[in-house]
Amino acid sequence: MRIGLLAEGGYPYLNGDAGLWCDRLVRGLGQHEFDVYALSRSRRQEDEGWVPLPPQVRRVRTGPLWMVEDDGVVLGRRARRRFAEHYDELATALCVPAPDSATPQADRFASALYGLAELARDEGGLPAALRSETAVRALERACRAPGARRAAREARVPELLAVAAQLERALRPLSFDWYEDEGLGAVDLCHAASGGAAALSGLLARHFTGVPLLVTEYGVRLRTHYLTSGADDTAPAVRVLLAAFHGGLAAEVYRQAACVTPGNAHARRWQERCGADRAKLRTVYPGMDAAPFAEVGEAPPHTGNTLTWVGRIEPAKDLISLLHAFAEVRKAEPGTRLRIVGAPAGAEGAAYLTHCQALATHLFPDEAEGRHAVGENPVSFEETDAFPSLAEAYASGAVIVLSSVVEGFPVGLVEAMLCGRATVSTDVGAVVEVIGGTGLVVPPRNPAALAEACVELLRDPERRERLGAAARARALELFTVERNIAAFHGIYLDIVSHSPVRRVVLDDTGEPLPFAVPAEAHVPGRWAGRPAHRTPAWAPGPPVRATPVPAREGAR
Structure with missing residues (x-):
């Protein structure tokens, strides 16, 4: 099968977190193909390059989180109104806890998140809009609304600007063009090597193309955010609003993932308290070379x-x-x-x-x-x-x-x-x-x-x-590494066996062929050849090895 491996600040970069684990996983599963979608954290990380990649890595696409990539699009009046509606909904979800009789908090957060993603796909211009005065004013209105959190009500302009800047950085994956049929839409499964931005990319792939999502957390990202957010002199309003955002993102990731694999029972307990369904959790210990x-x-x-x-x-x-x-x-x-x-x-x-x-x-x-x-x-x-x-x-x-x-x-x-x-x-x-x-x-x-x-x-x-x-x-x-690889191989097969085939293959008359891409299509050997038929322009072709690209082109 074809796996979309999503990493933030890790594989395939030389100095990335959890890079060694991902490299062992990819090399140990040579019977599968991997497309790596990597989010970089700094210019230095990109300049230091990648680890040597095995042949089963078909391509690598990168996107920087450390810089803004403006697409030069200026939103029109209708698009600006659309952005304001979705951002207002996001700000309200962060600032005002939903009463029992209203729309659930998770639904409000998800509606706003996917609405902004669809705007970025349809119109572009999202990075500039997230940094605009419209975004700051939306946060201010939400903070002053009846029922807003106490810390949010005390937010002043500097705090609102700081929150808007942090949200813009966290939402940068929404503007990447990874979620089309020739991108993550062509994989059988998305495997996020962490929560946070990497899992957000998997959420969007699932939303746009229906690709199932597997999330692995050896360190729970939400817990890490809680531990580090109070380590400096950040204003209480900023900490509370950002904690609400990361909590909402974690809850949505756990809700939409087909399976979540904590690295130990300690992480598992955190995930359960953050909203993960116990039935989706499968503990997989990190693999080490003995x-x-x-x-x-x-x-x-x-x-x-x-x-x-x-x-x-x-x-x-x-x-x-x-x-x-x-x-x-x-x-x-x-x-x-x-x-x-x-x-x-x-x-x-x-x-x-x-x-x-x-x-x-x-x-x-x-x-x-x-x-x-x-x-x-x-x-x-x-x-x-x-x-x-x-x-x-x-x-x-x-x-x-x-x-x-x-x-x-x-x-x-x-x-x-x-x-x-x-x-x-x-x-x-x-x-x-x-x-x-x-x-x-x-x-x-x-x-x-x-x-x-x-x-x-x-x-x-x-x-x-x-x-x-x-x-x-x-x-x-x-x-051991062997135990870890065997566990993930079984999880891959289990998820894909419960997911419908999404690729539509047409015959010469334009009619769909429902069984034209059998399960063994990716198995090496003479039986892996496809029958004669006409495929969409986005159908997977021969293996392509991407080369490192400048940071400003990484997400394009």
Whole structure:
């Protein structure tokens, strides 16, 4: 079958989020064809180029989210009135909760969204209209309307301008020409690799051409928006209105998707609370390549007394609690060492690393003396590059520690399990679901409990060995690339088997041939040839490999 893979800031870009997962999926499903529709987040991302693409990728079309692509169309009077009606409806859906007797909130949001999309398809000119004074005045009227949210009523002109600008950016996929019959209309299934803008493109493909939509969220986009929207000094009115928009978009995506695949039960619970139908949810764990960890995982267990932490250094990892816990561990087991392996994430991570190093010096003044070399200091801060491989970093510890206060799917924990290491983790995100009884779990921000669990494993090598072996067996059973690819292959077949054939093929007299495109039409082999008939101009032709295009042409 032919899959339209929708990604935002990810595949096929070199530095994209979730790009590795998408690449493994595409390469593992060589029996299918893929059309990639990629939304880029920055000029730098586009300039750095793409990863090498396998032959089953027929073409790649890109669209920038970091710049506005005006089409030069000036809306006429009738089109301006049409835009005002739809944008008024959208603003009202964001600002005024619908009473029980009125049109449901989800229906108002969806009507406005698809109305704007149809305007963009029929007339063009939507980017300029979304930035116009008409849009700002519509937001102002909605904020001042009876029954408007309290925070919305307090919005002033600067806040309204900020909301209008953010909505224009979020709605840019509406103006792309991806949704015609020769675009996403020619695929059998749209697979959005995330929520948000990528899933919005799938919504529009379903609306215009009836293509079924599959949405995969390893990190729930709405949750991410909630966590990041309060991290700065954004005005309350802006946060509330944007949260209403992203909540409405998530609800519509979950309502229209044929299937939603969360990456773990933690994400699944978020999706259910945001309106996803439980019957549509199928948990599919991220697939990881177990081969790089095989040698360490099958080697004899570590017999030392070293605790190892591996990951990206940032405040969410709570290394402060880990250092205080290690101080208690040293009192119980004086010969124990702690290796912190990883690099800081940005400027905030660099500052946090400096703070952690200073705390280590303060907690162990007689031993530190400004040095951080293994064997001279009980705490060492090391780069991952200092080890021959990532697996060797995990192999350096008898016990692997995870001390996070916020975590989605703990990839580092799975890597430690593949290495056959006993683990001590904090109970956050999907940790309990992943570890499944093969490691010790303690409350977050509790150095005493973390220290007690570490000491317990350090003093019992036989238990460490049993837990490490069980952890590796669990990881190989649930979290491998092969398991992930097999799950999605089955989901693809299930969705397509329940979706009607949409391609209309005509015979020489112009009459439709209802069975002219059989299910095996995309199966390689001599039986895949099509019968002689006349097909529409948009019918799929031979494989076409698109080449990178300038950003301003990416969506065209």
